[in-house]
Amino acid sequence: MARFDTLIKGGTVVDGTRVPRLRGDVGIKNGRVARIGRLDAGDADQVIDAGDCIVAPGFVDLHTHYDAQIFWDPYCTLSGWHGVTSVVIGNCGFGFAPVAPEMRERMMLSMTRVEAIPLAAMQAGMPWDWVTYPEFLTSLDRLPKGVNVLPYVPLGPLLVWVMGLEAAKSGRAATPAEMTQLKALLNEAMDAGGCGWSAQRLPPYGGLANQRDYDGSPMPTDCMPDETALALARVLAERNEGFIQMTYVSGDAEHDLRHFEELAEVSGRPILYNAVIGHPSYPERHRKQLQWLKSCRERGLSVYGQAMTTAVPYIFDLEGWNLFDDSEAWMEATTGSHQEKLHKLGDPARRAALREGARQISRGAVIKGFEHITPVKFINPDLQRYTEISLVDIAAAENKHIVDVMLDLAVADDLQTVFFAENATNSFDTLREIMQDPYAIPGVSDGGAHTKYLTAGRFPTETITTFVRDNQVLSLEEAHWRLSALPAHCAGFRDRGTLREGAPADIIVYNLEELGMTDSEVVHDFPGGEWRRVQRALGYHAILVNGQQTFEHGKETGNLPGALLRHGGTSATAGN
Numbered sequence: 001m002a003r004f005d006t007l008i009k010g011g012t013v014v015d016g017t018r019v020p021r022l023r024g025d026v027g028i029k030n031g032r033v034a035r036i037g038r039l040d041a042g043d044a045d046q047v048i049d050a051g052d053c054i055v056a057p058g059f060v061d062l063h064t065h066y067d068a069q070i071f072w073d074p075y076c077t078l079s080g081w082h083g084v085t086s087v088v089i090g091n092c093g094f095g096f097a098p099v100a101p102e103m104r105e106r107m108m109l110s111m112t113r114v115e116a117i118p119l120a121a122m123q124a125g126m127p128w129d130w131v132t133y134p135e136f137l138t139s140l141d142r143l144p145k146g147v148n149v150l151p152y153v154p155l156g157p158l159l160v161w162v163m164g165l166e167a168a169k170s171g172r173a174a175t176p177a178e179m180t181q182l183k184a185l186l187n188e189a190m191d192a193g194g195c196g197w198s199a200q201r202l203p204p205y206g207g208l209a210n211q212r213d214y215d216g217s218p219m220p221t222d223c224m225p226d227e228t229a230l231a232l233a234r235v236l237a238e239r240n241e242g243f244i245q246m247t248y249v250s251g252d253a254e255h256d257l258r259h260f261e262e263l264a265e266v267s268g269r270p271i272l273y274n275a276v277i278g279h280p281s282y283p284e285r286h287r288k289q290l291q292w293l294k295s296c297r298e299r300g301l302s303v304y305g306q307a308m309t310t311a312v313p314y315i316f317d318l319e320g321w322n323l324f325d326d327s328e329a330w331m332e333a334t335t336g337s338h339q340e341k342l343h344k345l346g347d348p349a350r351r352a353a354l355r356e357g358a359r360q361i362s363r364g365a366v367i368k369g370f371e372h373i374t375p376v377k378f379i380n381p382d383l384q385r386y387t388e389i390s391l392v393d394i395a396a397a398e399n400k401h402i403v404d405v406m407l408d409l410a411v412a413d414d415l416q417t418v419f420f421a422e423n424a425t426n427s428f429d430t431l432r433e434i435m436q437d438p439y440a441i442p443g444v445s446d447g448g449a450h451t452k453y454l455t456a457g458r459f460p461t462e463t464i465t466t467f468v469r470d471n472q473v474l475s476l477e478e479a480h481w482r483l484s485a486l487p488a489h490c491a492g493f494r495d496r497g498t499l500r501e502g503a504p505a506d507i508i509v510y511n512l513e514e515l516g517m518t519d520s521e522v523v524h525d526f527p528g529g530e531w532r533r534v535q536r537a538l539g540y541h542a543i544l545v546n547g548q549q550t551f552e553h554g555k556e557t558g559n560l561p562g563a564l565l566r567h568g569g570t571s572a573t574a575g576n
Helices: 101-114 119-125 133-142 155-163 176-192 226-239 253-267 283-298 328-333 338-346 348-362 381-386 391-398 402-412 428-435 456-470 476-490
Strands: 004-013 022-029 032-037 044-049 054-057 059-061 084-089 148-151 196-201 243-248 271-276 303-308 314-316 373-377 418-421 441-443 507-510 521-523 532-534 540-545 548-552
Touching: 004 032, 004 507, 054 476, 059 456, 059 476, 084 540, 101 119, 101 155, 133 148, 133 176, 155 176, 155 196, 176 226, 196 226, 226 243, 226 253, 243 253, 253 271, 253 283, 253 303, 271 283, 283 303, 283 428, 328 338, 328 348, 338 348, 338 402, 348 402, 373 391, 373 402, 381 402, 391 402, 428 456, 441 456, 441 476, 456 476
Parallel strands: 004 044, 004 054, 059 084, 084 148, 196 243, 243 271, 271 303, 303 441
Antiparallel strands: 004 022, 022 032, 054 507, 314 418, 373 418, 507 540, 521 532, 540 548
């Protein structure tokens, strides 16, 4: 019998611990790293030639919404293409369990705007062979997977289950009986393997409410009082386990930070603060966030910042766009049926409010500004002459306001005009400041969400190419610690994130000079006839999950060795 099932031979090993790289081999047996060093190829059943390649731990993607997509895409792409071997689902308080059968359609509808997941894909692709959260995990466990999955318990479905949809959105505090039931549900979910709880808490109405339910109303977690969050934090304290992932914007920045600190103190557990986002026009915003996170560490509070570290642009149309929802006027005009949106966006009486809303949007954290938007594709042949001409230039030539230009074009094109917008985070200088903070966790991929216009799942590849290879902002050792070991530690992965003997063999093998990504493209690979926008990865020679190769030179192998990591996972072959 061979000593190793697989031997990765002749690579440069960067093990994720920040120790210096070394030339050596990695032997794998029974899904785990068995030996690292100088090993004999004759001792292995299979040899992967890693000459001229980096051998490193698979990336950990903490912020995804693959809760639906994993049922039809076992590799959770884009993430799986870009070296991610473990994903976290259930972020932002959004998910699909517990959900009563009569509420299934409504809960899918709620994800069509807040996370822009196509309804037809969910309807066609989700088996709905569960009601409770433990049953949901059982469904995930038996599902063949190409990545490991760590589940958070999203609070939105718990609030709806206990209080009902309307009451959960009312902003009232839970009654004592309801709070008892919420705690019981959370305990039940964590007993089954949930690794903590999550919530997105944005103002229910007004200028900071960036994401909404399908009908423009707030999401249940937006309306959740601080007292509810603190009560559920105490559940984690009583269990002495679990993590909290939360976005919180109330309009009072000082209050928000104090609330995160209070959650950390009450729970005694790590908090994933979402998110550190840079904007070149407001440089003090991310600097204050990073300074506050540093002060938390110095005071012994385990609050970690998840950072938006990709310069990925947005390519979108106004038929399905939702990321202008921090403007009440834009939210109102872009909700409803196709005909309703067409009418509202073309309504002269709404234009003043939409122009003012554009000023507010340009100060936010999504696009760099309307002056950086360019139409890149039209359906109406009469509009082709505007292709690749910026809204600014069109506005100057036609003596119109930039917002009127955008909306007139979109309405004349039946809302099918495709626009290109620069991301607010695409300033290299701003991103470099964030990346130089040693505890900012790269990512916020939103994998599985915003599928028609966002390709942020490319972030691990972009981190290595932009901040290591091309600009030397980080060392390779630091980058792999930040992309694997640090997020694994922060989110409760028990034995992943580094290459060490005995650890599960989640491994990537890539050529640093070849590493990159393809141009954005549209693919029709979602169920229900739906499409999405993707960017594939280049330069990954091999990706292994639990010792089995899932990708070879970018092609799926058909192997599905991923595990559900209940309680953070203790096994390379099962999340028990």
